[in-house]
Amino acid sequence: MNRVINNPDLVVEDMLRGILAAHPELHAAPENPRVVSHAHARQKDRVGIVTGGGSGHEPAFIGYVGRNLVDAVAIGEIFSSPTAKSFFEAFKAADSGAGVACLYGNYAGDNMNVKMAIKLAEREGIRVRTVVANDDAASAPKDEIEKRRGVAGEIVMWKVGGARAAQGATLDEVIASARKAVDSTRSIGVGLSACTIPAVGKANFVIKDGEMEVGIGHHGEPGILVQPTVPARDMARLMLDRLLPDLPFARGDKVSVLLSGLGATPVMEQYILYGEVAEYLREAGIDIQFSFVGNLFTSLEMMGVTLTLTKLDDELSACLAHPCQSIGLNVGDAR
């Protein structure tokens, strides 16, 4: 394990110190360093957007705290849920009185801690409503969709929720739009190597060289298929053949495509795969309106990619086009 770290048990603390030093617009909560909010959070009458999750997925989650995006984030240990207390304090850091939309991913620990945090918030008169992303199409069958995990589709959910809040929507309206974003989104991952949590010191799963794991989760959760690695063209088709019928996406649909590297896959290869995805979607008569390619939601130094498609209507398109600024995602005012 050849890493750029100090104490393997303190990687989250050390990372947060670096992020706060590099980005003066981000602030840690006074008494809880595991809660970070944006300088523009708690704007009068604006619904607060909160998320949270385990570390090791950077730029997610903290990197989507920004202008017209997430207002406050609760930060967990690597691949572990933040505490209920951190979620609660993130709600406080985001609430201006207009309520809080907690937009997070479907994992047992996060579900439990968000539920407890909401009880704490209710006692203080903070209204919180949630949307739980379950965009990972490979993580459970469609008839058990409530069991599916949230993955990179969360970025689309945050973008939509943040844009609606910035447009002056009410809490119920923000929740409805974020819910629509999730319901219109499907993701799938392909893993080409495992990753190693520094405090553990060795990978807790194995992907053999020359093999790929289709449907792998963001923490190495088992996929649906292990097979020899195929060329990028076949990888794109294999992923889309899972995603397209699942929603389903159909000829004439307008979509956004979000393609993320999992950490160690070069940007070059992400774009090679994107080219194949775009070609297959064109053949299928599906119109790409927005593209986001890069290391957007990672798993430490895992090799591999995730592909996220969102079916767009006018409302979702307007939300994706809305300007935003953050570490992970920038949409310019002048575009």
Add this chain to the structure above:
Amino acid sequence: MNRVINNPDLVVEDMLRGILAAHPELHAAPENPRVVSHAHARQKDRVGIVTGGGSGHEPAFIGYVGRNLVDAVAIGEIFSSPTAKSFFEAFKAADSGAGVACLYGNYAGDNMNVKMAIKLAEREGIRVRTVVANDDAASAPKDEIEKRRGVAGEIVMWKVGGARAAQGATLDEVIASARKAVDSTRSIGVGLSACTIPAVGKANFVIKDGEMEVGIGHHGEPGILVQPTVPARDMARLMLDRLLPDLPFARGDKVSVLLSGLGATPVMEQYILYGEVAEYLREAGIDIQFSFVGNLFTSLEMMGVTLTLTKLDDELSACLAHPCQSIGLNVGDAR
């Protein structure tokens, strides 16, 4: 080798297809797919900014083609110079009649091809002047500074040149500012693993697990020291102890810090290192005005980092704050 590619000999073609599909504001030259320019290139009376270099460093070089940045880029094979013809055609794609600033890195192939391209351009009445980045402080002693390679400091050079062109500066003024940016910049890299060119199929150099190579080049050029990997804190100090005396940077200086992962180093670890860099600079009385952290200039899937410091005056600060949009770098209008 477990990669997301099709034909290993066509990775650059396949990547370009993906980039052009994802970014409709980028256009390939009609008869030369290895030249890509921005939709806003060739604005009336504006100096054109051109760069070029080998592929495998994404988002460099093509990812810095954008608004108020690079106007046109010549694209080479992996780790190889673009052809003279491609540089020449990039000049044509960028020239509005106000002349072209060709801002590139100090490598033998690039130097030769740019020189030949300038001869071709002169015959067509296109004025071209150059700045050759040599920011890699580890690549030659200070008294042979003209032998030093250009690395991630090129991003600072492009940002400054692009901002000056956008501000309406003449060709001579753009060149003077870009020259100042390079002369005020020092970089150093640390490699933690080798990388593999897909068409070669195996690494052409080796870094042992548990060892790091200080001063490694962007193509695996040998560094100045191989030693056991140290904690991030010591890595930061070791890099800064090389950079600070070289310019030199001194107490009271204002600087920008650019910290790039080399491809496979997680964003988490880049920020851990940044935290240590920021702390050491604070102790040294050096004031960080701008920070850029991420996979900004990579070497395929190499593990490791590069650190780039630029000493700022008012002109360079204004250039770094100037809005820009591109794949690799975004500075918002509203910041």
